[in-house]
Amino acid sequence: MPVHAIPQDALSPASPVREQRIRVWCTQLEAGGILYFPETPVLVPYADVEFLLGQQKCSSSLHKNIAYKPGRDKLSGIDEKSAGPDKVQRMHEIMRRYSSSVEAFLVEFLSPYQRRWRLDYASFRPVEEKGRDLSMRHRNDLLHTDAFPTRPTRGWRILRFFHNIHPNRTRDWVVGEPFARVVREFAPVKLALPRADGPVARAGKQFAQATGIASLVPQWKRTPYDAFMMRLHNTMKEDTAFQAGCQREEVQFASGSSWMVYTETVPHAVLGGQFALEQTFLVDPAAMVTRDSTPLEILEKMTGHVLA
Structure with a gap:
């Protein structure tokens, strides 16, 4: 899986070939590449970094991740009673600022998309990844492609922008083979291919949506695409x-660096690292520079059905 390093001087608005380069970078990203910024283009104030690094991984006030939901300006994963209102407020301000800064950068960097995305969660990950005791489906150290159990994407792509804020440690990943190759290994031998809804299933979903049940039951919200991607995520992790035996490549992201990747496309696992920031976007597949590289397009060609 290629990693494309983007030097700082290539981001200058004064560069005469910047727009041409941006389209190339979009193409590389959409095809399953990782765009790597050895020096992060999204600067986090020193005081904010110091505050985040001061959060102890075993603190009873912190969960494994602190999540910020921009659409509702809501913070979760930190216990106000244990942490205190001042600490919670400071964390809220930092996460709001970070989320806004990442989006402001990508509006320019991914200009061909014309902001055709939905801003999803931002997160702070203070816990050491190596040796975490998690259930099979929640483990980060097993190769997987991303799917959200309670937030179906309906074919929109999952773009994630990461930032290693640890002062001296790398964040260690492994990445697997391209999505098209992996999905052909798992389907249909190990995993049923998605199918378009039949009339009974469609009627059931229409009833659920009309009555409001769909908002409460995840499977009613999922398209055939979402259901398949969730099964693929679980099956990859559970297939020992x-x-x-799968092919994999180790990637280390340096302290102070950032990278972004379509994580529903690139099989990945996190083997080690602590203190990372991340912002997720759900990107309209119609905004792609190369639409035929999307998982939705690949699966629809394989099945001959409209899946989302």
Whole structure:
């Protein structure tokens, strides 16, 4: 899986070939590449970094991730009673500022998309990744593609922008083979291909949506695409032969660096690292520079059905 390093001087608005380069970078990103910024283009104030690094991984006031939901300006994953209102307020301000800064950068950097995305959650990850005791489906150290159990994307792509704020440690990933190759290994031999809804299923979903039940029951919100991507996520993690024998490449992201990747496309796992920031976007597949590289397009060609 290629990693494309983007030097700081290539981001200058004064560069005469900047617009041409941006389209190339979009193409590389959409095809499953990782765009890597050795020096992050989204600067976090020193005082904010110091505050985040001061949060202890074992603090009873912190969960494994602190999540910020921009659409509702809501923070979760920190216990106000244990942390105190001042600490919660400071964390809220930092996460709001970070989320806004990442989007402001990508509005310019991904200008061909014309902001055709939905701003999803931002997160702060203070916990050491290596050796975490998690259930199989929640483990980050097993190769997987991303799918959200309670937030179906309906074919929109999952773009994630990461930032390693640890002062001296790398954040260690492994990445697997391209989505098209992986999905052909798992489907249909190990995993049923998605199918378009039949009339009974459509009627059931229409009833659920009309009555409001769909907002409460995740499976009613999922398209055939979402249902398949969720099964693929789980099956990849649970297939010990795949985990032991698949091709993989180790990638280390330096302290102070950032990177972004379509995580529903690139099989990835996190083996080690602590203190990272991340912002997720759901990007309209119609905004792609190269639409035929999207998982939705690949699956619809494989099945001959409209899946989302």
